[in-house]
Amino acid sequence: VAELLPELIQEIVSAPERGEQDSIAALIAAQDTDDLALLLESLPIEQRLSVWSTIAKRKRLDVLVAMRGDPRETLIEATDLHEWEAIFHEVDAEQLLELADSLPSALMNKALEAMDKQQRQYFTDASQYTEQQIGHWLSQDPLVLPLNAKVRDALRLIRRDVPTHIDTVFLVNRAGQFSEAVKLTKVMGLPEHVPLVDLSEEEIDTINASDDFIQASVMLQRSGFASLPVVDENNKLLGRLDITTASELLNEYYERQMMATAGMDEDEDLFSSVKKSAQNRAVWLGINLLTAFLASAFIGLFAATLQQVVALAVLMPVVASMGGIAGSQTLTLMIRGLALGQVTVSNFRALLKKELYVGGLNGVTWALVIGIISYFWFADPMLGLVICLAIFFNIMAAAAAGVVVPVILNKFNIDPALSGSVILTTVTDIVGFVAFLGLGTMLLV
Amino acid sequence: VAELLPELIQEIVSAPERGEQDSIAALIAAQDTDDLALLLESLPIEQRLSVWSTIAKRKRLDVLVAMRGDPRETLIEATDLHEWEAIFHEVDAEQLLELADSLPSALMNKALEAMDKQQRQYFTDASQYTEQQIGHWLSQDPLVLPLNAKVRDALRLIRRDVPTHIDTVFLVNRAGQFSEAVKLTKVMGLPEHVPLVDLSEEEIDTINASDDFIQASVMLQRSGFASLPVVDENNKLLGRLDITTASELLNEYYERQMMATAGMDEDEDLFSSVKKSAQNRAVWLGINLLTAFLASAFIGLFAATLQQVVALAVLMPVVASMGGIAGSQTLTLMIRGLALGQVTVSNFRALLKKELYVGGLNGVTWALVIGIISYFWFADPMLGLVICLAIFFNIMAAAAAGVVVPVILNKFNIDPALSGSVILTTVTDIVGFVAFLGLGTMLLV
Numbered sequence: 001v002a003e004l005l006p007e008l009i010q011e012i013v014s015a016p017e018r019g020e021q022d023s024i025a026a027l028i029a030a031q032d033t034d035d036l037a038l039l040l041e042s043l044p045i046e047q048r049l050s051v052w053s054t055i056a057k058r059k060r061l062d063v064l065v066a067m068r069g070d071p072r073e074t075l076i077e078a079t080d081l082h083e084w085e086a087i088f089h090e091v092d093a094e095q096l097l098e099l100a101d102s103l104p105s106a107l108m109n110k111a112l113e114a115m116d117k118q119q120r121q122y123f124t125d126a127s128q129y130t131e132q133q134i135g136h137w138l139s140q141d142p143l144v145l146p147l148n149a150k151v152r153d154a155l156r157l158i159r160r161d162v163p164t165h166i167d168t169v170f171l172v173n174r175a176g177q178f179s180e181a182v183k184l185t186k187v188m189g190l191p192e193h194v195p196l197v198d199l200s201e202e203e204i205d206t207i208n209a210s211d212d213f214i215q216a217s218v219m220l221q222r223s224g225f226a227s228l229p230v231v232d233e234n235n236k237l238l239g240r241l242d243i244t245t246a247s248e249l250l251n252e253y254y255e256r257q258m259m260a261t262a263g264m265d266e267d268e269d270l271f272s273s274v275k276k277s278a279q280n281r282a283v284w285l286g287i288n289l290l291t292a293f294l295a296s297a298f299i300g301l302f303a304a305t306l307q308q309v310v311a312l313a314v315l316m317p318v319v320a321s322m323g324g325i326a327g328s329q330t331l332t333l334m335i336r337g338l339a340l341g342q343v344t345v346s347n348f349r350a351l352l353k354k355e356l357y358v359g360g361l362n363g364v365t366w367a368l369v370i371g372i373i374s375y376f377w378f379a380d381p382m383l384g385l386v387i388c389l390a391i392f393f394n395i396m397a398a399a400a401a402g403v404v405v406p407v408i409l410n411k412f413n414i415d416p417a418l419s420g421s422v423i424l425t426t427v428t429d430i431v432g433f434v435a436f437l438g439l440g441t442m443l444l445v
Numbered sequence: 446v447a448e449l450l451p452e453l454i455q456e457i458v459s460a461p462e463r464g465e466q467d468s469i470a471a472l473i474a475a476q477d478t479d480d481l482a483l484l485l486e487s488l489p490i491e492q493r494l495s496v497w498s499t500i501a502k503r504k505r506l507d508v509l510v511a512m513r514g515d516p517r518e519t520l521i522e523a524t525d526l527h528e529w530e531a532i533f534h535e536v537d538a539e540q541l542l543e544l545a546d547s548l549p550s551a552l553m554n555k556a557l558e559a560m561d562k563q564q565r566q567y568f569t570d571a572s573q574y575t576e577q578q579i580g581h582w583l584s585q586d587p588l589v590l591p592l593n594a595k596v597r598d599a600l601r602l603i604r605r606d607v608p609t610h611i612d613t614v615f616l617v618n619r620a621g622q623f624s625e626a627v628k629l630t631k632v633m634g635l636p637e638h639v640p641l642v643d644l645s646e647e648e649i650d651t652i653n654a655s656d657d658f659i660q661a662s663v664m665l666q667r668s669g670f671a672s673l674p675v676v677d678e679n680n681k682l683l684g685r686l687d688i689t690t691a692s693e694l695l696n697e698y699y700e701r702q703m704m705a706t707a708g709m710d711e712d713e714d715l716f717s718s719v720k721k722s723a724q725n726r727a728v729w730l731g732i733n734l735l736t737a738f739l740a741s742a743f744i745g746l747f748a749a750t751l752q753q754v755v756a757l758a759v760l761m762p763v764v765a766s767m768g769g770i771a772g773s774q775t776l777t778l779m780i781r782g783l784a785l786g787q788v789t790v791s792n793f794r795a796l797l798k799k800e801l802y803v804g805g806l807n808g809v810t811w812a813l814v815i816g817i818i819s820y821f822w823f824a825d826p827m828l829g830l831v832i833c834l835a836i837f838f839n840i841m842a843a844a845a846a847g848v849v850v851p852v853i854l855n856k857f858n859i860d861p862a863l864s865g866s867v868i869l870t871t872v873t874d875i876v877g878f879v880a881f882l883g884l885g886t887m888l889l890v
Contacts, residue, residue: 005785005786005787005789006786006789006790006791009787009789009791009792010789010790010791013791013792013795014791032667034667038785038786038787041785041787042782042787042788042789042792043792044792044795044799155633155634158630158633158634159634162630164669164670165669165671165688167612167671184629184630184633185603185607185629187633188600188603188629188632188633189600189603189604221689221692221693222477222479224609224610224689225609226610226612226671226688243610243671243688243689243692244666244669244688246692247666247688247691247692247695248666250692250695250696251695251699254696254699254700254702254703255699255781257699257703258699258702258703258706258777258780258781259777259778259781261703261706261773261777262770262773262774262776262777262778263770263774264774264777264778268778270778270782270787270788270796271795271796271799274799274802274803274806275806277799277803278803278806278807278810281771281774281803281807282807282810282811284770284774285767285770285771285807285811286811288766288767288770289763289766289767289811289814289815291766292762292763292765292766292767293763293818295762295763295766296759296760296762296763299758299759299761299762300759303755303756303758303759306751306755306758306759307752307755310748310751310752310758311748313744313748313751313755313758313761314741314744314745314748314751315741316744316758316761316762317737317740317741317744317761317765317874317878318734318737318738318740318741320737320762320765321733321734321736321737321740321870322730322733322734322737325707325708325729325730325733326726326730328706328707329707329708329709329726329729331707332703332704332706332707332709333704333707333709333713333715335703336700336703336704337487337715340450340483340486341450341451341483342450342454342483342486342487342715343487343715344450344451344454344455344487345451345455346451346454346455346458346459347454347458347487347488347489350458350489350716351715351716354489354716354719354722357719358719358722358723358726361719361720361723362723362726362727362730365723365727366727366730366731366734369734370734373738425766429762433762
């Protein structure tokens with residue numbers, strides 16, 4: 001994404017050969033923390049550590065915060081204990097919350113000790129919410145004034161440094177409960193004695209700290225505000241959710257969904273150690289192996305048929321492939337619909353019906369195409385008929401499973417993006433092979 | 446995502462049976478346009494059209510703009526020609542740009558006629574950029590003042606309605622070139638005669654209208670500003686990119702990536718007509734069919750072997766599955782790395798080496814596991830050896846292809862998320878079957 005990232009990586013990877021270590025150090029010093037984070041993630045471990053050691057200590061905390069989990073941990077492990085004092089020099093609650101999963105508990109304690117009392121309290125408060133809840137990710141720096149504040153109070157507040165993405169002042173009552181929000185642009189140019197309450201927005205949504213982070217982020221994106229107030233169950237103002245945090249949370253969510261389809265998570269490191277990477281992926285290979293052996297077991301039931309009609313063995317991949325692809329199309333559509341809240345109990349039946357019709361139409365079409373091709377290939381009309389019927393059954397089964405499987409997984413709070421495709425492939429493999437070889441046994445032997 | 450969407454869908458789907466049409470109309474009138482868009486996408490065509498007809502005409506344009514392409518088109522087709530006058534009543538350039546792909550040319554002309562001269566000019570200007578370029582998606586409503594403007598000028602500008610996500614005033618020179626940006630919060634409370642130039646931000650990035658929309662969106666997200674100036678190649682200010690647009694563009698990009706893995710696009714409709722949906726998916730099924738037949742052709746070379754050793758046919762899915770899964774893991778990691786700009790010519794070799802080592806480790810592990818299981822299952826040590834070697838070869842081939850294929854596709858500007866998995870599966874199927882059946886022919890027959 002960073003436009004110059006490829007050039008930068010090129011420079012750094014080829015630097016040792018050219019003996020230009022000094023100019024590299026200058027180049028690295030000129031990068032912002034986001035680019036450094038992406039750069040470090042892109043480098044093989046050895047070079048990653050060498051670049052890491054040239055990054056100024058005051059920058060390192062922000063770089064770690066901006067990195068993904070696994071590559072970040074390679075740096076944390078390689079950092080000497082005595083260096084952490086400088087790195088944690090100005091650590092705040094939000095940074096520590098982001099790092100928490102990557103830090104061993106000794107370093108967590110070190111960081112907590114380095115923080116002032118207020119930040120430590122913020123950290124404790126936010127830690128009460130899970131990573132799925134927006135309370136975990138709020139910013140504790142909104143502009144807050146009492147309900148009876150005037151324009152002059154707002155101006156005084158703003159003269160200090162205003163954090164990014166703040167476009168409103170929040171007004172709270174004496175109990176600290178959120179009451180009103182006033183747009184900063186409305187305050188501008190007005191006489192100092194005007195009460196802020198008179199300028200307040202009629203419609204501003206509040207986010208509950210226990211709300212799901214995706215729903216809260218989308219709510220903010222739609223609101224047109226740069227931040228929305230986050231409150232607890234008693235409407236007490238806890239902080240704000242800002243638009244950049246919301247956007248990052250959504251990006252991470254999408255990335256996680258994408259990685260989940262291959263049984264990985266978004267923390268996966270491009271250059272993790274071979275051992276760690278192999279371990280991460282082994283589980284997924286193992287699960288898939290079980291389902292593959294299951295399919296084999298079903299094929300094994302028809303060993304005698306296969307021996308007599310070897311064309312069946314030759315055509316097995318076609319049956320499996322068509323079912324798998326048709327199923328994955330329906331599944332992908334369903335996963336998105338579930339994520340958007342568009343698939344519910346009430347339209348489930350209509351969806352199933354539509355997908356079965358689509359499966360029926362494509363099933364008939366491709367069953368005929370494949371049947372005819374197979375007929376000519378093996379000069380056997382009955383074989384053509386067998387694969388034609390098997391393809392049709394399998395595409396119909398794929399459509400049904402593509403709708404039903406993700407809905408059931410979702411009901412049990414299992415991410416359909418992660419496990420949907422394994423289950424679906426198992427279904428289409430077994431249905432496909434049993435239909436194909438079963439019909440073959442009946443009609444060809 | 447909308448918290449109450451499932452309940453809303455439930456209400457609407459079950460309404461006809463309960464004869465509560467009036468309360469439904471009231472419920473729909475209370476929804477904002479984003480929720481209505483999600484709702485309409487979630488309804489089967491018949492109910493979608495019936496809800497559409499109850500939505501106030503002045504809301505319809507915004508609802509269409511918020512919808513995805515395919516479901517939006519079902520509504521456009523069903524809307525009578527005479528209704529468009531009311532719908533296009535206040536259409537602006539940004540809305541029309543969003544709708545452009547969905548509107549037949551007669552309706553495009555109607556919309557262009559309904560716009561005033563300025564908006565039509567905006568539309569023409571933005572249309573010169575492709576949908577990949579950020580110039581296509583800019584907002585033409587920044588706060589702009591001449592370089593010599595004073596605080597009083599800024600205050601006058603702000604007293605009118607300020608569009609959402611504007612946190613700076615842009616200062617331009619006489620040629621209309623972007624020069625400085627001044628934060629609104631810095632203007633507040635200052636004497637009216639202070640020149641704005643004295644308050645300008647030292648560091649603000651400008652976006653070039655021809656920049657890639659992803660890079661521009663990420664740049665804005667990182668900047669901490671709610672909008673950044675968009676300029677042409679002569680630094681002339683064309684407009685701004687705001688944080689909500691950037692965030693929506695990124696969301697769409699991720700959604701497109703996810704749908705692409707199943708050969709669909711993000712406009713796919715949950716409830717499109719069966720015919721259209723079947724057509725959309727048929728191409729992908731056809732492409733996969735070709736690769737499946739290719740795999741079958743290679744299996745066909747070993748028909749004699751399969752007839753003699755039927756266990757090979759039984760175990761074929763295990764070989765194909767392990768290669769496919771291992772390959773898809775590497776591929777997914779590579780697709781993300783390419784999208785982030787982290788995979789380049791310079792670290793390509795290191796990546797290949799690491800993936801081959803990971804493949805080697807998992808290859809040896811699973812080859813042994815599968816070899817031993819197969820040996821016991823079929824009581825044939827040579828068969829165990831054959832599948833053991835085939836699995837190892839195939840996982841290594843999967844690792845190599847998983848790295849090489851997306852890089853080559855990317856070089857030719859083909860989206861690896863779309864076509865990567867088809868090509869990869871073809872490779873792993875063919876390598877797997879040839880290795881397995883070839884070794885079987887040598888060692889078992």
